[in-house]
Amino acid sequence: MSARDDILEANARYAATFAHPELPREPRRRLAVVTCMDARIDPLAALGLELGDAHVLRNAGAIVTDDVLRSLALSHAVLGTREALVVGHTGCGLHGASNEELCAAVGVSAVDFLPFADLDESVREGVRRIRESPLLPDAFGASGYVYDVSTGRLRVVTI
Amino acid sequence: MSARDDILEANARYAATFAHPELPREPRRRLAVVTCMDARIDPLAALGLELGDAHVLRNAGAIVTDDVLRSLALSHAVLGTREALVVGHTGCGLHGASNEELCAAVGVSAVDFLPFADLDESVREGVRRIRESPLLPDAFGASGYVYDVSTGRLRVVTI
Numbered sequence: 276m277s278a279r280d281d282i283l284e285a286n287a288r289y290a291a292t293f294a295h296p297e298l299p300r301e302p303r304r305r306l307a308v309v310t311c312m313d314a315r316i317d318p319l320a321a322l323g324l325e326l327g328d329a330h331v332l333r334n335a336g337a338i339v340t341d342d343v344l345r346s347l348a349l350s351h352a353v354l355g356t357r358e359a360l361v362v363g364h365t366g367c368g369l370h371g372a373s374n375e376e377l378c379a380a381v382g383v384s385a386v387d388f389l390p391f392a393d394l395d396e397s398v399r400e401g402v403r404r405i406r407e408s409p410l411l412p413d414a415f416g417a418s419g420y421v422y423d424v425s426t427g428r429l430r431v432v433t434i
Numbered sequence: 435m436s437a438r439d440d441i442l443e444a445n446a447r448y449a450a451t452f453a454h455p456e457l458p459r460e461p462r463r464r465l466a467v468v469t470c471m472d473a474r475i476d477p478l479a480a481l482g483l484e485l486g487d488a489h490v491l492r493n494a495g496a497i498v499t500d501d502v503l504r505s506l507a508l509s510h511a512v513l514g515t516r517e518a519l520v521v522g523h524t525g526c527g528l529h530g531a532s533n534e535e536l537c538a539a540v541g542v543s544a545v546d547f548l549p550f551a552d553l554d555e556s557v558r559e560g561v562r563r564i565r566e567s568p569l570l571p572d573a574f575g576a577s578g579y580v581y582d583v584s585t586g587r588l589r590v591v592t593i
Contacts, residue, residue: 278463278464278465279519279593281482282483283590285483286480286481288482289479289482289586290585290586290587293587298473298474298583300472303473312491314457314459314460314461314462314486314487314489315485315486316485319476320448321445321448322441322448323441323443323444323448326474327473330471330472331471332471332492332493332494333490333491334491334504334505335504335508335509342493342500342502343493343501345494345547345548348540348542349536349540350494353527353539358437360441368459368512368513377508377512380512381508381511381569382511383569386504386569409542410542424457425455425456427445427448427452427454429449
Protein backbone atom coordinates (compact mmCIF):
# COMPACT_ATOMS: atom_id res chain seq x y z
CA MET A 276 0.00 0.00 0.00
CA SER A 277 3.02 2.31 -0.09
CA ALA A 278 2.93 5.40 -2.28
CA ARG A 279 6.68 5.25 -2.74
CA ASP A 280 6.94 3.41 -6.05
CA ASP A 281 4.42 5.73 -7.71
CA ILE A 282 6.34 8.72 -6.44
CA LEU A 283 9.70 7.52 -7.71
CA GLU A 284 8.18 6.85 -11.13
CA ALA A 285 6.53 10.27 -11.20
CA ASN A 286 9.80 11.90 -10.15
CA ALA A 287 11.69 10.17 -12.96
CA ARG A 288 9.23 11.77 -15.41
CA TYR A 289 9.68 15.16 -13.71
CA ALA A 290 13.47 14.92 -13.88
CA ALA A 291 13.39 13.85 -17.54
CA THR A 292 11.99 17.24 -18.51
CA PHE A 293 13.40 19.30 -15.64
CA ALA A 294 13.54 22.93 -16.73
CA HIS A 295 15.23 24.70 -13.79
CA PRO A 296 18.81 23.43 -13.52
CA GLU A 297 20.43 26.67 -12.38
CA LEU A 298 18.17 28.55 -10.01
CA PRO A 299 19.99 30.69 -7.44
CA ARG A 300 19.79 29.57 -3.83
CA GLU A 301 18.60 33.04 -2.75
CA PRO A 302 14.85 33.45 -3.34
CA ARG A 303 14.44 35.79 -6.33
CA ARG A 304 11.58 37.74 -4.80
CA ARG A 305 13.25 37.89 -1.37
CA LEU A 306 10.14 36.47 0.15
CA ALA A 307 9.20 33.75 2.65
CA VAL A 308 5.72 32.26 2.95
CA VAL A 309 4.58 30.59 6.17
CA THR A 310 1.51 28.44 5.73
CA CYS A 311 -0.19 25.25 6.85
CA MET A 312 0.70 21.69 5.79
CA ASP A 313 -2.93 21.33 4.60
CA ALA A 314 -3.15 19.21 1.43
CA ARG A 315 -5.52 21.69 -0.23
CA ILE A 316 -2.97 24.52 -0.42
CA ASP A 317 -0.51 24.97 -3.30
CA PRO A 318 1.37 28.04 -2.07
CA LEU A 319 3.26 28.70 -5.30
CA ALA A 320 0.20 28.53 -7.55
CA ALA A 321 -2.11 30.36 -5.13
CA LEU A 322 0.30 33.29 -4.73
CA GLY A 323 1.45 33.44 -8.34
CA LEU A 324 5.01 32.42 -7.46
CA GLU A 325 7.47 30.58 -9.65
CA LEU A 326 10.02 28.00 -8.60
CA GLY A 327 12.93 29.94 -7.11
CA ASP A 328 10.89 32.95 -5.99
CA ALA A 329 10.30 32.28 -2.29
CA HIS A 330 11.06 30.15 0.72
CA VAL A 331 8.02 28.14 1.78
CA LEU A 332 7.58 27.08 5.42
CA ARG A 333 4.73 24.80 6.39
CA ASN A 334 3.54 23.13 9.58
CA ALA A 335 0.25 22.20 11.19
CA GLY A 336 -1.73 25.42 11.50
CA ALA A 337 0.69 27.94 9.94
CA ILE A 338 1.77 28.63 13.52
CA VAL A 339 4.89 30.79 13.92
CA THR A 340 6.72 28.38 16.23
CA ASP A 341 10.34 28.58 17.35
CA ASP A 342 11.16 26.27 14.43
CA VAL A 343 9.59 28.73 11.99
CA LEU A 344 11.55 31.60 13.57
CA ARG A 345 14.78 29.55 13.30
CA SER A 346 14.00 28.99 9.62
CA LEU A 347 13.06 32.64 8.94
CA ALA A 348 16.25 33.85 10.64
CA LEU A 349 18.31 31.73 8.25
CA SER A 350 16.08 32.74 5.34
CA HIS A 351 16.83 36.39 6.03
CA ALA A 352 20.41 36.42 7.32
CA VAL A 353 21.90 33.75 5.06
CA LEU A 354 19.65 33.86 2.00
CA GLY A 355 18.50 37.46 1.85
CA THR A 356 14.72 37.41 2.22
CA ARG A 357 13.17 40.66 3.41
CA GLU A 358 9.63 39.77 4.40
CA ALA A 359 7.34 36.93 5.39
CA LEU A 360 3.69 36.31 4.56
CA VAL A 361 1.79 34.34 7.19
CA VAL A 362 -1.08 32.49 5.50
CA GLY A 363 -3.69 30.73 7.63
CA HIS A 364 -6.65 29.05 5.94
CA THR A 365 -10.31 28.17 6.28
CA GLY A 366 -11.16 24.67 7.45
CA CYS A 367 -7.95 24.19 9.42
CA GLY A 368 -8.01 21.17 11.73
CA LEU A 369 -6.49 23.23 14.54
CA HIS A 370 -9.15 25.93 14.34
CA GLY A 371 -11.65 25.46 17.13
CA ALA A 372 -10.11 22.21 18.38
CA SER A 373 -9.26 21.75 22.04
CA ASN A 374 -5.87 20.51 23.09
CA GLU A 375 -7.56 17.84 25.20
CA GLU A 376 -9.31 16.30 22.20
CA LEU A 377 -6.12 16.46 20.11
CA CYS A 378 -4.13 14.76 22.88
CA ALA A 379 -6.84 12.10 23.11
CA ALA A 380 -6.76 11.56 19.33
CA VAL A 381 -2.97 11.16 19.32
CA GLY A 382 -3.00 9.08 22.51
CA VAL A 383 -0.73 11.26 24.59
CA SER A 384 -1.11 13.78 27.37
CA ALA A 385 0.62 17.07 28.07
CA VAL A 386 1.65 17.81 24.50
CA ASP A 387 0.62 21.23 23.18
CA PHE A 388 -0.62 20.77 19.62
CA LEU A 389 -1.18 24.54 19.31
CA PRO A 390 -4.89 24.69 18.47
CA PHE A 391 -6.47 28.14 18.21
CA ALA A 392 -9.94 29.58 18.74
CA ASP A 393 -9.83 32.53 16.33
CA LEU A 394 -8.33 32.20 12.86
CA ASP A 395 -7.60 35.88 12.21
CA GLU A 396 -6.13 36.29 15.69
CA SER A 397 -3.87 33.27 15.13
CA VAL A 398 -2.54 34.89 11.95
CA ARG A 399 -2.06 38.22 13.73
CA GLU A 400 -0.23 36.45 16.56
CA GLY A 401 2.10 34.84 14.02
CA VAL A 402 2.85 38.22 12.46
CA ARG A 403 3.52 39.65 15.94
CA ARG A 404 5.96 36.85 16.76
CA ILE A 405 7.91 37.60 13.59
CA ARG A 406 7.95 41.34 14.30
CA GLU A 407 9.06 40.81 17.89
CA SER A 408 11.59 38.04 17.31
CA PRO A 409 15.17 38.82 18.38
CA LEU A 410 16.27 36.59 15.48
CA LEU A 411 14.98 39.06 12.87
CA PRO A 412 15.68 42.77 12.37
CA ASP A 413 12.95 45.39 12.70
CA ALA A 414 13.15 46.01 8.96
CA PHE A 415 12.05 42.44 8.17
CA GLY A 416 8.45 42.72 7.00
CA ALA A 417 5.53 40.57 8.08
CA SER A 418 1.93 40.51 6.92
CA GLY A 419 -0.98 38.13 7.48
CA TYR A 420 -3.66 36.52 5.29
CA VAL A 421 -6.35 33.88 5.30
CA TYR A 422 -6.60 31.54 2.30
CA ASP A 423 -10.05 30.14 1.52
CA VAL A 424 -9.63 26.50 0.47
CA SER A 425 -13.03 26.45 -1.22
CA THR A 426 -12.50 29.52 -3.43
CA GLY A 427 -8.71 29.83 -3.74
CA ARG A 428 -8.96 33.43 -2.59
CA LEU A 429 -6.57 35.20 -0.21
CA ARG A 430 -7.96 37.72 2.28
CA VAL A 431 -5.75 40.29 3.99
CA VAL A 432 -5.75 40.10 7.80
CA THR A 433 -2.93 42.48 8.66
CA ILE A 434 -0.50 44.42 6.54
CA MET B 435 9.49 47.27 -2.64
CA SER B 436 6.86 44.97 -1.17
CA ALA B 437 5.82 41.89 -3.06
CA ARG B 438 2.35 42.03 -1.54
CA ASP B 439 0.42 43.87 -4.24
CA ASP B 440 1.73 41.56 -6.96
CA ILE B 441 0.73 38.57 -4.89
CA LEU B 442 -2.80 39.78 -4.24
CA GLU B 443 -3.27 40.45 -7.95
CA ALA B 444 -1.88 37.02 -8.86
CA ASN B 445 -4.14 35.39 -6.27
CA ALA B 446 -7.22 37.13 -7.71
CA ARG B 447 -6.36 35.54 -11.08
CA TYR B 448 -5.86 32.13 -9.40
CA ALA B 449 -9.20 32.37 -7.59
CA ALA B 450 -11.02 33.44 -10.77
CA THR B 451 -10.31 30.05 -12.33
CA PHE B 452 -10.05 27.99 -9.14
CA ALA B 453 -10.73 24.37 -10.02
CA HIS B 454 -10.67 22.59 -6.63
CA PRO B 455 -13.59 23.85 -4.56
CA GLU B 456 -14.40 20.63 -2.73
CA LEU B 457 -11.25 18.75 -1.86
CA PRO B 458 -11.48 16.59 1.27
CA ARG B 459 -9.45 17.71 4.26
CA GLU B 460 -7.88 14.24 4.58
CA PRO B 461 -4.98 13.83 2.13
CA ARG B 462 -6.15 11.50 -0.64
CA ARG B 463 -2.91 9.56 -0.80
CA ARG B 464 -2.57 9.39 3.00
CA LEU B 465 0.87 10.81 2.71
CA ALA B 466 2.96 13.52 4.36
CA VAL B 467 6.10 15.03 2.84
CA VAL B 468 8.75 16.69 5.01
CA THR B 469 11.14 18.83 3.05
CA CYS B 470 13.18 22.04 3.15
CA MET B 471 11.87 25.58 2.70
CA ASP B 472 14.36 25.96 -0.19
CA ALA B 473 12.92 28.07 -3.01
CA ARG B 474 14.10 25.60 -5.66
CA ILE B 475 11.82 22.77 -4.52
CA ASP B 476 8.22 22.32 -5.73
CA PRO B 477 7.24 19.25 -3.71
CA LEU B 478 3.96 18.59 -5.51
CA ALA B 479 5.42 18.75 -9.01
CA ALA B 480 8.65 16.93 -8.12
CA LEU B 481 6.80 14.01 -6.54
CA GLY B 482 3.94 13.85 -9.06
CA LEU B 483 1.36 14.88 -6.46
CA GLU B 484 -1.89 16.71 -7.07
CA LEU B 485 -3.54 19.28 -4.85
CA GLY B 486 -5.27 17.35 -2.08
CA ASP B 487 -2.93 14.34 -2.16
CA ALA B 488 -0.53 15.01 0.71
CA HIS B 489 0.38 17.14 3.67
CA VAL B 490 3.53 19.15 3.01
CA LEU B 491 5.77 20.19 5.91
CA ARG B 492 8.72 22.48 5.28
CA ASN B 493 11.38 24.14 7.42
CA ALA B 494 15.03 25.08 7.11
CA GLY B 495 16.89 21.86 6.35
CA ALA B 496 14.02 19.35 6.24
CA ILE B 497 14.93 18.65 9.87
CA VAL B 498 12.46 16.49 11.81
CA THR B 499 12.08 18.89 14.74
CA ASP B 500 9.54 18.70 17.57
CA ASP B 501 7.34 21.01 15.49
CA VAL B 502 7.44 18.55 12.59
CA LEU B 503 6.56 15.68 14.94
CA ARG B 504 3.66 17.72 16.38
CA SER B 505 2.43 18.28 12.82
CA LEU B 506 2.89 14.65 11.75
CA ALA B 507 1.04 13.42 14.84
CA LEU B 508 -1.97 15.54 13.86
CA SER B 509 -1.57 14.55 10.22
CA HIS B 510 -1.83 10.89 11.20
CA ALA B 511 -4.24 10.86 14.13
CA VAL B 512 -6.68 13.53 12.97
CA LEU B 513 -6.33 13.43 9.19
CA GLY B 514 -5.42 9.83 8.44
CA THR B 515 -1.99 9.87 6.83
CA ARG B 516 -0.06 6.62 7.06
CA GLU B 517 3.49 7.51 6.08
CA ALA B 518 5.97 10.34 5.75
CA LEU B 519 8.66 10.96 3.17
CA VAL B 520 11.65 12.95 4.44
CA VAL B 521 13.25 14.79 1.53
CA GLY B 522 16.59 16.54 2.01
CA HIS B 523 18.25 18.23 -0.96
CA THR B 524 21.55 19.12 -2.55
CA GLY B 525 22.89 22.62 -1.98
CA CYS B 526 21.15 23.10 1.36
CA GLY B 527 22.39 26.12 3.31
CA LEU B 528 22.55 24.06 6.51
CA HIS B 529 24.71 21.35 4.96
CA GLY B 530 28.29 21.83 6.06
CA ALA B 531 27.61 25.07 7.93
CA SER B 532 28.77 25.52 11.51
CA ASN B 533 26.40 26.77 14.14
CA GLU B 534 28.96 29.43 15.09
CA GLU B 535 28.89 30.97 11.62
CA LEU B 536 25.08 30.81 11.46
CA CYS B 537 24.82 32.51 14.87
CA ALA B 538 27.26 35.18 13.67
CA ALA B 539 25.23 35.73 10.48
CA VAL B 540 21.99 36.12 12.43
CA GLY B 541 23.66 38.20 15.14
CA VAL B 542 22.79 36.01 18.10
CA SER B 543 24.53 33.48 20.29
CA ALA B 544 23.42 30.21 21.78
CA VAL B 545 20.70 29.46 19.23
CA ASP B 546 20.89 26.04 17.58
CA PHE B 547 20.13 26.50 13.88
CA LEU B 548 20.44 22.73 13.32
CA PRO B 549 23.18 22.58 10.69
CA PHE B 550 24.39 19.14 9.65
CA ALA B 551 27.65 17.71 8.31
CA ASP B 552 26.33 14.75 6.31
CA LEU B 553 23.23 15.08 4.11
CA ASP B 554 22.28 11.41 3.92
CA GLU B 555 22.81 10.99 7.65
CA SER B 556 20.59 14.01 8.35
CA VAL B 557 17.81 12.40 6.29
CA ARG B 558 18.32 9.05 8.08
CA GLU B 559 18.21 10.82 11.44
CA GLY B 560 14.89 12.45 10.45
CA VAL B 561 13.46 9.05 9.51
CA ARG B 562 14.68 7.62 12.82
CA ARG B 563 13.01 10.43 14.79
CA ILE B 564 9.70 9.67 13.09
CA ARG B 565 10.04 5.93 13.71
CA GLU B 566 10.93 6.45 17.36
CA SER B 567 8.46 9.24 18.16
CA PRO B 568 5.95 8.45 20.91
CA LEU B 569 3.51 10.69 19.00
CA LEU B 570 3.27 8.21 16.10
CA PRO B 571 2.42 4.51 16.03
CA ASP B 572 4.93 1.89 14.90
CA ALA B 573 2.82 1.27 11.79
CA PHE B 574 3.36 4.83 10.56
CA GLY B 575 5.84 4.56 7.70
CA ALA B 576 8.90 6.71 7.13
CA SER B 577 11.40 6.77 4.28
CA GLY B 578 14.17 9.14 3.27
CA TYR B 579 15.34 10.76 0.03
CA VAL B 580 17.65 13.41 -1.35
CA TYR B 581 16.31 15.75 -4.05
CA ASP B 582 18.88 17.15 -6.50
CA VAL B 583 17.98 20.80 -7.18
CA SER B 584 20.03 20.85 -10.38
CA THR B 585 18.43 17.78 -11.99
CA GLY B 586 15.03 17.46 -10.33
CA ARG B 587 15.83 13.86 -9.46
CA LEU B 588 15.00 12.10 -6.21
CA ARG B 589 17.49 9.56 -4.78
CA VAL B 590 16.47 7.00 -2.18
CA VAL B 591 18.43 7.19 1.09
CA THR B 592 16.47 4.80 3.26
CA ILE B 593 13.27 2.85 2.71
